[in-house]
Structure formats: structure tokens, C-alpha cells
Amino acid sequence: FSLSQVAKHNTADSCWVIHNNKVYDVTEFVSDHPGGDDLILDYAGKDITAIMKDVIEHAHSDAAYEILDEYLIGTLDDHPVTTAKDLDRDSLHRQRMKLLEEEEESKTYVKEDFKPLETDTITDIKKNNFLDLRKALIPQLYKARFTKEFYLEQVHKPRYMPNSAIFFGHPLLEPLSKTVWYVVPLIWLPVCAYHLSLSLVFGNPLLSVFSFGLGVGIWTLLEYLLHRFLFHLDDYLPDHQIAFLLHFTLHGFHHYLPMDRLRLVMPPTLACLIALPLFRLGHFLFPPMMAYGVIAGGLFGYVLYDCTHYYLHHAKVYKHHFREMKKYHMAHHYKNYEDGYGITSKLWDYAFGTVLSY
Ligand SMILES: [Zn+2]
Ligand SMILES: [Zn+2]
Ligand SMILES: [Zn+2]
Incomplete structure (x- = not known):
């Protein structure tokens, strides 16, 4: 998928997100999100890698990542791969x-x-x-x-x-x-x-x-x-x-x-x-x-x-x-x-x- 393709799915009817360059269709999950559906919809069609790591904004357990895996539908193409270390550094800095x-x-x-x-x-x-x-x-x-x-x-x-x-x-x-x-x-x-x-x-x-x-x-x-x-x-x-x-x-x-x-x-x-x-x-x-x-x-x-x-x-x-x-x-x-x-x-x-x- 391309970034713009994912960006189109930004509503409760079709909600896609990006995590570590993988694309997930989380439409079914939106209403079950413990943090409230509006919180996910804020990030619908966007990259949630950093936000899921950001403890202050929004803490996530290992279980959350497992749930996410169930909704995997593909990967993001032509996107520079950021390493986990860079992301840690980034979210720590923020x-x-x-x-x-x-x-x-x-x-x-x-x-x-x-x-x-x-x-x-x-x-x-x-x-x-x-x-x-x-x-x-x-x-x-x-x-x-x-x-x-x-x-x-x-x-x-x-x-x-x-x-x-x-x-x-x-x-x-x-x-x-x-x-x-x-x-x-x-x-x-x-x-x-x-x-x-x-x-x-x-x-x-x-x-x-x-x-x-x-x-x-x-x-x-x-x-x-x-x-x-x-x-x-x-x-x-x-x-x-x-x-x-x-x-x-x-x-x-x-x-x-x-x-x-x-x-x-x-x-x-x-x-x-x-x-x-x-x-x-x-x-x-x-x-x-x-x-x-x-x-x-x-x-x-x-x-x-x-x-x-x-x-x-x-x-x-x-x-x-x-x-x-x-x-x-x-x-x-x-x-x-x-x-x-x-x-x-x-x-x-x-x-x-x-x-x-x-
Ligand atoms: Zn210092
Ligand atoms: Zn000084
Ligand atoms: Zn100083």
C-alpha cells in the first residue's frame, strides 16, 4: 500500500493504521478500543508507531500488539524502514x-x-x-x-x-x-x-x-x-x-x-x-x-x-x-x-x- 491509500481509510466505516511500516485494518476493533473509539479515529489513516510507544499519551501492553497483529492486511511500500532504536530514541525525546x-x-x-x-x-x-x-x-x-x-x-x-x-x-x-x-x-x-x-x-x-x-x-x-x-x-x-x-x-x-x-x-x-x-x-x-x-x-x-x-x-x-x-x-x-x-x-x-x- 502507499501512504495516500492508507490515508483514505480514516473513518469509523473503514479505519486503517500503519505500525512499523505494516498496514492494519482495525475497523472492527475501533468500538472495542479500551481508550475509546475517538482516540483511534484521531489516528485513522495515519502512522501510529510512535504514538503507541508514547507512554504519556497512551500506554499499550504486549496484548495490544498481539491484537494489532490479527488485523494485518499488508505492508507499506517504498517507505524508509526506521529501526526500533531510532523510534525509542524519538519517543523518549518527545x-x-x-x-x-x-x-x-x-x-x-x-x-x-x-x-x-x-x-x-x-x-x-x-x-x-x-x-x-x-x-x-x-x-x-x-x-x-x-x-x-x-x-x-x-x-x-x-x-x-x-x-x-x-x-x-x-x-x-x-x-x-x-x-x-x-x-x-x-x-x-x-x-x-x-x-x-x-x-x-x-x-x-x-x-x-x-x-x-x-x-x-x-x-x-x-x-x-x-x-x-x-x-x-x-x-x-x-x-x-x-x-x-x-x-x-x-x-x-x-x-x-x-x-x-x-x-x-x-x-x-x-x-x-x-x-x-x-x-x-x-x-x-x-x-x-x-x-x-x-x-x-x-x-x-x-x-x-x-x-x-x-x-x-x-x-x-x-x-x-x-x-x-x-x-x-x-x-x-x-x-x-x-x-x-x-x-x-x-x-x-x-x-x-x-x-x-x-
Ligand atoms: Zn543533560
Ligand atoms: Zn545556561
Ligand atoms: Zn546544557
């Missing part, structure tokens, strides 16, 4: 994004003076059964036994509190969890200058300038790769509470409470852990006369990135590029966190095909 759509912010984030609604902490814990925002978050996450899917769903669902959340809840540890944004340039610009001066020792300023520029360029790629593959490790995350804790500390928290001013930029200790292997990589890939310059450029790019990230979240941004990037990044938080990984520009999103439309 299910996750649906949770974001439920929130008011999914409609208001494009506004210039966007401000999220304050989360009612009591309703939030009652409704979602995730973390209690009134108490220290890390101990709760450590003790809880969330499934990975539930953790990922909940942690990416943004909440908002006007004040900073409690992280460790320990008087000595708590200050360590907070980083004011200007700490980033204050600490890393001197390190950047130090590497640049080491580069100049080799006596070739032109090569230093070139290496520095190269380093900034490499950083823009790193910004994308780190955000997409390390911070949003998500589905490749080991199914273990400790892994959730690391994910939460690294980037999960920022999606959970995107506007928390003191947990937005990377704490210097965490940045060190990420930077040291990258410094080594730089020295491995480039000769000494270039490596210091490249690292200096990379650090400079990082400082610009982290400050830009804070700026996009908390400032009334200036003019075209930043205005665009602010909406783009808010869309990453409030509409679709599985796309739109660029913070300072969309360059690598275009290159890797993850541009987010909003």
Missing part, C-alpha cells in the same frame, strides 16, 4: 520535551525581559517526588534511589527560586559550592597571561599571536564538545547514584535551577580538573613554542565563554548577537536541552547539525 512544554516558561522565554515563575517548593516535591528544594540537595540525591530515566527527566525540568539553593548543607562545605561570576576572570586571566608570557620567551611574537588565535578557535570547539558530550552525557551516564551526583554537580544543577547566580559559572576547582588533562593534550599536540600560546588562547576563550554564559542568563543583553544568543540559550533550558549546545555562537551547532529552532 516524552522529555513534553515535560518542558507543560511549564509556563516554555512560552515566555523568548521575551526580552524574561523571568521564570517562582517554583512553589511544597507543590514541587509533592507533585514530582524529586528533590525537596527547601533542604540540602546533595545529601538528598546521595540517599535517593532514582531510576536514571526519572533523574534525567527531573533534573532537566527547570525550577526557579529567588535565592540560592542549599547544596551541601554543611557550614564549611556550603561556601565552596558557590562561585561569584567575576572569580572566573580574576583567577584565569592571570593564568592565561602567564602562559602567554612563557610563549613569548621563544622570541617569535608572530607565532605567539597565531597560536593564541588558534587556541581561541580550539576553545569554541571545546565549548561545544564539553557541553554536548560531557555535561550532557545523559543517556550514556552509568545507572548509579554516584554518577548522578557527578552529573548534577557538573551541569545537572544548572538545568535544575538555571538562574541560581552562585552556581552558574564553573567553580575554579572543577575547572582545574577539566583544564589539567587539556593542558597536557596541548603540550602533546603542539611544539613548546606553540603550546603555551594555544593554551593561553584556550583559557582566554574559556573566560569569555563563562562570562558570556552568566551575561546571557542575568543581564539585559546588548544588541543583535547577544540578544539572539540569549533567546537561543534560554531555548536550550526551557524548550529543548537535547539541541542548541553553543553558548557564545551557533557555529558548531551548524557544523554538527544540532541547531535549535525556537
Whole structure:
């Protein structure tokens, strides 16, 4: 059958549906459907593969698939075969994004003076059964036994509190969890200058300038790769509470409470852990006369990135590029966190095909 042939059978008198590229005549079954006949008729003449898997919309048991088999009348011709894995991925993605759509912010984030609604902490814990925002978050996450899917769903669902959340809840540890944004340039610009001066020792300023520029360029790629593959490790995350804790500390928290001013930029200790292997990589890939310059450029790019990230979240941004990037990044938080990984520009999103439309 062709798609258009199937599409004609879209009434209670003749109701055909497509499932996994097979065509079924379910006319007799329509009135017996446990979810009501109107629900099936909504999809009469259409492909129901995804909708049958979509748990939120409409849960189906194995028995449902067996019943479906009884009504098989043929297959769909010339139709690209989508694998079961793709479908799982697709329906999972749609299910996750649906949770974001439920929130008011999914409609208001494009506004210039966007401000999220304050989360009612009591309703939030009652409704979602995730973390209690009134108490220290890390101990709760450590003790809880969330499934990975539930953790990922909940942690990416943004909440908002006007004040900073409690992280460790320990008087000595708590200050360590907070980083004011200007700490980033204050600490890393001197390190950047130090590497640049080491580069100049080799006596070739032109090569230093070139290496520095190269380093900034490499950083823009790193910004994308780190955000997409390390911070949003998500589905490749080991199914273990400790892994959730690391994910939460690294980037999960920022999606959970995107506007928390003191947990937005990377704490210097965490940045060190990420930077040291990258410094080594730089020295491995480039000769000494270039490596210091490249690292200096990379650090400079990082400082610009982290400050830009804070700026996009908390400032009334200036003019075209930043205005665009602010909406783009808010869309990453409030509409679709599985796309739109660029913070300072969309360059690598275009290159890797993850541009987010909003
Ligand atoms: Zn993520
Ligand atoms: Zn952000
Ligand atoms: Zn993110």
C-alpha cells in the first residue's frame, strides 16, 4: 500500500493504521478500543508507531500488539524502514520535551525581559517526588534511589527560586559550592597571561599571536564538545547514584535551577580538573613554542565563554548577537536541552547539525 491509500481509510466505516511500516485494518476493533473509539479515529489513516510507544499519551501492553497483529492486511511500500532504536530514541525525546512544554516558561522565554515563575517548593516535591528544594540537595540525591530515566527527566525540568539553593548543607562545605561570576576572570586571566608570557620567551611574537588565535578557535570547539558530550552525557551516564551526583554537580544543577547566580559559572576547582588533562593534550599536540600560546588562547576563550554564559542568563543583553544568543540559550533550558549546545555562537551547532529552532 502507499501512504495516500492508507490515508483514505480514516473513518469509523473503514479505519486503517500503519505500525512499523505494516498496514492494519482495525475497523472492527475501533468500538472495542479500551481508550475509546475517538482516540483511534484521531489516528485513522495515519502512522501510529510512535504514538503507541508514547507512554504519556497512551500506554499499550504486549496484548495490544498481539491484537494489532490479527488485523494485518499488508505492508507499506517504498517507505524508509526506521529501526526500533531510532523510534525509542524519538519517543523518549518527545516524552522529555513534553515535560518542558507543560511549564509556563516554555512560552515566555523568548521575551526580552524574561523571568521564570517562582517554583512553589511544597507543590514541587509533592507533585514530582524529586528533590525537596527547601533542604540540602546533595545529601538528598546521595540517599535517593532514582531510576536514571526519572533523574534525567527531573533534573532537566527547570525550577526557579529567588535565592540560592542549599547544596551541601554543611557550614564549611556550603561556601565552596558557590562561585561569584567575576572569580572566573580574576583567577584565569592571570593564568592565561602567564602562559602567554612563557610563549613569548621563544622570541617569535608572530607565532605567539597565531597560536593564541588558534587556541581561541580550539576553545569554541571545546565549548561545544564539553557541553554536548560531557555535561550532557545523559543517556550514556552509568545507572548509579554516584554518577548522578557527578552529573548534577557538573551541569545537572544548572538545568535544575538555571538562574541560581552562585552556581552558574564553573567553580575554579572543577575547572582545574577539566583544564589539567587539556593542558597536557596541548603540550602533546603542539611544539613548546606553540603550546603555551594555544593554551593561553584556550583559557582566554574559556573566560569569555563563562562570562558570556552568566551575561546571557542575568543581564539585559546588548544588541543583535547577544540578544539572539540569549533567546537561543534560554531555548536550550526551557524548550529543548537535547539541541542548541553553543553558548557564545551557533557555529558548531551548524557544523554538527544540532541547531535549535525556537
Ligand atoms: Zn543533560
Ligand atoms: Zn545556561
Ligand atoms: Zn546544557
